[in-house]
Amino acid sequence: MTANATGEIVVAILRVILDLIDRAFRGDEAAQAQLLGMLPEGPLKITVAANLAAEQAREHFRAR
């Protein structure tokens, strides 16, 4: 691998890390967690779907 190619890879890695740091400082919790290597907090998508479904079901059967 040439020094030039290595340099490009390093720049790409740094860009990703800097972008992550930037998003973390802007309050992006997923980026903060990713930066620390931690698991992101918050509900799973299936939980969000379940809450929405429960609401829809209540509305649906109330309307009947």
Added chain:
Amino acid sequence: MQRLTLVLVERLGAGLIVAAVAALLIGCGPSPAQRVVRYGGHALRSLDEQVAPRYTAAHEKALADAATLAAYQREMEPWNALQQTMQTTYDAFVAADLALEAGGEDTDALRRAACLLAALDTVAVRLVALDVPVPAALSEALRFGESFTGRCTGGP
């Protein structure tokens, strides 16, 4: 920012930066117990991507089929059991991750982390009940935990 990065590359040399980034990543890496916990958590997140659309599809079908709210809830019961198991297990992984991050690691932390991975087995059982194939990420996480510390036999 790009100019600054290029100047850094020129002045310090690519090799030096690679070494610095590698040292940073390796030096700040998680502990073995944290790796186990995060592996399980990420496996659940990966499973979540697959099952969330299936949950919504099941809900739409149940809504069309069921005549009453009680009938709808009966039809959705296995899916809701899966959702509750997944969320509770994931919350436990997050809590364990935070506790370990806060310095709560001791000599028994690895075994307790493996016990937490055993909870994924309950998720797998729920998936089988729904005829949803257990994804490789989940079975791998279970195997990963076992390979680390053996089966969880004692209390946590």
